[in-house]
Amino acid sequence: MSDDDLVNKGVIVNRPAGTTASGARTFIVTGLHRSGTSLIASILQQAGVFMGRQISDAVFEDEEMVATLHAGDLGALRHLIADRNANYGTWGFKVPVIYTHLRPEQLALFDNPHLIVPFRDIVSISVRKSLSEYKDTMHALREA
Numbered sequence: 001m002s003d004d005d006l007v008n009k010g011v012i013v014n015r016p017a018g019t020t021a022s023g024a025r026t027f028i029v030t031g032l033h034r035s036g037t038s039l040i041a042s043i044l045q046q047a048g049v050f051m052g053r054q055i056s057d058a059v060f061e062d063e064e065m066v067a068t069l070h071a072g073d074l075g076a077l078r079h080l081i082a083d084r085n086a087n088y089g090t091w092g093f094k095v096p097v098i099y100t101h102l103r104p105e106q107l108a109l110f111d112n113p114h115l116i117v118p119f120r121d122i123v124s125i126s127v128r129k130s131l132s133e134y135k136d137t138m139h140a141l142r143e144a
Contacts, residue, residue: 026081026110027092029118030099032144034128036118041094050084050091062093069101078109085111 027049029040041060045051052062068076084091095101107113126141133140 025090025112025114026084027090027114027116028098028107028110029092029094029116030096031117031119032125033096034125034132034144035096035120037094037096040116040118041092044092050088052093060094062095065093066095069095069098072101074106074109081109081111 027044029037029044031037038060041051045055045060051060052064054063055061056063065080068080107115122141122144125144126137129135129140129144130137135143
């Protein structure tokens with residue numbers, strides 16, 4: 001193994017040419033609550049990736065996307081995706097535990113989806129949840 005093998009050469013390119021027919025790419029940030037999804041969404045936003053028009057400052061969630069997913073209206077979701085694909089080459093959103101809103105096959109609604117799923121140990125998630133939500137640590141551990 002050479003030193004070059006250890007260098008991360010990954011980059012985010014806005015409006016990448018030729019990734020799909022429309023040139024769109026979607027970053028979907030998801031994972032357990034308190035696992036680091038807000039940090040990832042914030043980093044993407046600071047890197048210039050469009051993460052939504054109505055961002056919740058506390059948790060970096062795209063409130064428009066969250067409302068559309070909660071409603072379960074696939075027509076509205078298709079319309080929102082088409083709008084974002086038309087206006088942004090690379091865009092994304094953050095929704096923790098997205099599997100509660102979308103089935104795996106519905107990820108195909110997005111052009112060139114890239115899932116970002118941070119992992120954090122369950123004890124850390126539990127401690128963070130107990131502090132932020134004023135829950136008993138053991139109760140938070142069972143939930144996590």
